[in-house]
Amino acid sequence: MLQETISKDRPAKNWQDYVVPQCWESFTEDDHAVWDLLFARQVDLLGTRVVSAFLDGIDLLKLSHPGVPDVEGLNAILEPRTGWRTVAVPGLVPDPVFFAMLSERVFPVGNFIRLREQLDYLEAPDCFHDLFGHIPMLAHHDFAEMVEHVGRLGRAAIAAGEGDRAARLYWHSVEFGLAKEHGELKILGAGLSSSFGEAHFALEADVPRPRFTVEDAAATAYRNDRFQPLYFVSDSLDQVAAELEALDPGGLARFAA
């Protein structure tokens, strides 16, 4: 989000204007090896520290298959299951485009992967973050519904001049949320599940972990340049989905009043 990727002389009107071919055949042997390295390292790191829906999604979507996933192959499993599909984009897309995509159950995936020398540093989310972090959860029916709703909330909030609130809500749930599962604290957000450094930090560091509410999350600033200073914790995956879905599209604007 937050960064223009389309040149000024070709202004984009629709989210479709940001979609590019994945060109899976252009990924090099080293790109595939980097995916395999990241995948093995992250699965080992996460263990059972992540919500079970995430691990189920990894299996369902066969993400353990070696090499960078081909988005068409992924879509062939994902779309019949929850109606979500992935599209390739060349980098971050602006917030209005991103939320419009989510509202139509379309998830943008970077058409590149980080270099071997940059395993832990990313200027922009690559396909490992997007595919490993986000897509497994989109195979879960309730989470899939929730993210579509966040897209609708985002569109309405931007139209009402409250886009920052939608971005915070998204950030503190879909990207950096934690959730309880059988009484244990687990990783929920893709920014955590795909991060080597922050996955354990979020669960173990001495930082505040307030209970997730839409009012608090929408009002709390976030950092996109360092680890988060706090992590919102939902009572369960069901709770965060229910709270977000209970919010009507005009709801975020009303918090500002």
Ligand SMILES: [Fe+2]
């Ligand atoms: Fe993300």
